Amino acid sequence: MTRTITARDLRARWAEGREIALLDVREEGPFAEAHPLFALSVPVSEVETAVPALLPRLAAPVVIYDAGEGFAARAAARIAALGYRDVAILEGGLAAYARVGEVYRDVNVPSKAFGELVEAIRHTPSLPAAEIRRILDEEQDVVVVDARRFEEFSTMSIPGGRSLPGGELVYRIREAAPSPDTLVVVNCAGRTRSIIGTQSLVNAGLPNRVVALRNGTIGWTLEGLPLATRRTERVAPPSAETRAWARERAGAWAAHVGVPVIGAEDLARFRAEADARTLYTLDVRDPAEYALGHPAGFASAPGGQLVQATDEWLGVRGARVVLFDDDGVRARMAASWLLQMGWDVFVLAEDAALPETVPVPEPARATCPTEPxxxxxxxxxxxxxxxxxxxxxxxxxxxxxxxxxxxxxxxxxxxxxxxxxxxxxxxxxxxxxxxxxxxxxxxxxxxxxxxxxxxxxxxxxxSGRPLETEGRFLSEPIDVYKRPYEGTDNARAAMQGYIDWELQLVAQLASDGIARFHVARAPDPRPA
Structure with a gap:
């Protein structure tokens, strides 16, 4: 019989920084209505396809819960069948947890809550949509950069904007704004990537005035302003001059925050210890660069999205994380944020000599049949x-x-x-x-x-056969949460409700008390 763990014991592990993963095995719709801060959404039916990448160490402690649907016991058996050796069910499920800790709405909540904390502490500059619209109409020396994924930018964007995903901001920004007199506006769909992107440029010491578009495309839409669609404009890759500036500034900020830089020997040691301590090795460059070649054993995790959605790559809270780039910029900037979010994160020196093959930790057992x-x-x-x-x-x-x-x-x-x-x-x-x-x-x-x-x-x-779109629903489709910040058909009430929810996350974090977040201040400008 699968053992159980209490909500208090689970929270103690988070508070102490010890390894543990918490899986919500309901569908994403119910998950998005209420879940603990560090829970991962892994429906019981997707255990075999989702868990191995999220939980790379078979001995990592895994806790499973539902809200009384009976999914947890089924999921525990399936996870154990994959070879995981330390599996427990949360005693009393979600209801028991809610009696001792905060429960949160939406998805990717740790990153969103952290973004709100950054804005509250660093007073990240922003302007409302109406003011940004006036500036674009009346001023010439201004650029708008969209910190989301290119696909999201193409779906809907601020007129005149260009795609510059968050992990690339410091790396490429001087291609978009070579003059220090240019106003730089950073936007996303809601708040988090605008805040983190703007603060990244501030942290890196960009001499320009930088502001976030307050509330992103949601704020723009609620102001009654039109969005552009199907745009393809991107900020160019960095020149040698831009790259040199970005490397110097990213290095200075990462050193200020305390990001450790390691070499090949350290990485080899971490890999040798991967059966005892969970290790994630991630390449934070643009996915197109990753596809052209990457170090053995590193998964693609574009830096902006990694910071925005840590729970989509990092399943075991308390694990080690090693980030790679080949430029000395993007890994340091992403690591600076993960460090502040409580992760034990390292940057691999870009000149480290790495082996072409690496030892693979004990893999999860493949249990999926192919017949009949x-x-x-x-x-x-x-x-x-x-x-x-x-x-x-x-x-x-x-x-x-x-x-x-x-x-x-x-x-x-x-x-x-x-x-x-x-x-x-x-x-x-x-x-x-x-x-x-x-x-x-x-x-x-x-x-x-x-x-x-x-x-x-x-x-x-x-095989050349057609698909159809006529729906036949055997089950209620509650498997996907309708995100109020994606797409162009969102109700105004849903968009406003989402913004209102984000704005109260700092208070909810304070009430919860288990985040282990800290926000780095700017360096003291006074001489030592």
Missing amino acids: ALTPDGLAARTDATVVDLARSPAYRRGHVPGAWYASGPALARDLAALPGDGPVVLTSPDGRVAAANLAEARAATGRPVLLLAGGTRAWTE
């Missing part, structure tokens, strides 16, 4: 089969195998009873892996034969 399966040709030839798609609902809505029913992964066993027909059930998912991981649960829940679509929906499309 139908090929796309085989499925097309069946007239009695009913397809059940375990894709996340937005992916299902964009296109699915004709006739396929959407089903919630966690609720699959419950909802299969309502599936029409009496022929075989064929499970699919985007690449087939989630479907395969849930084959055993499906077969236990129905007397009908259950098969897999080999290669998933991707194999169906690669």
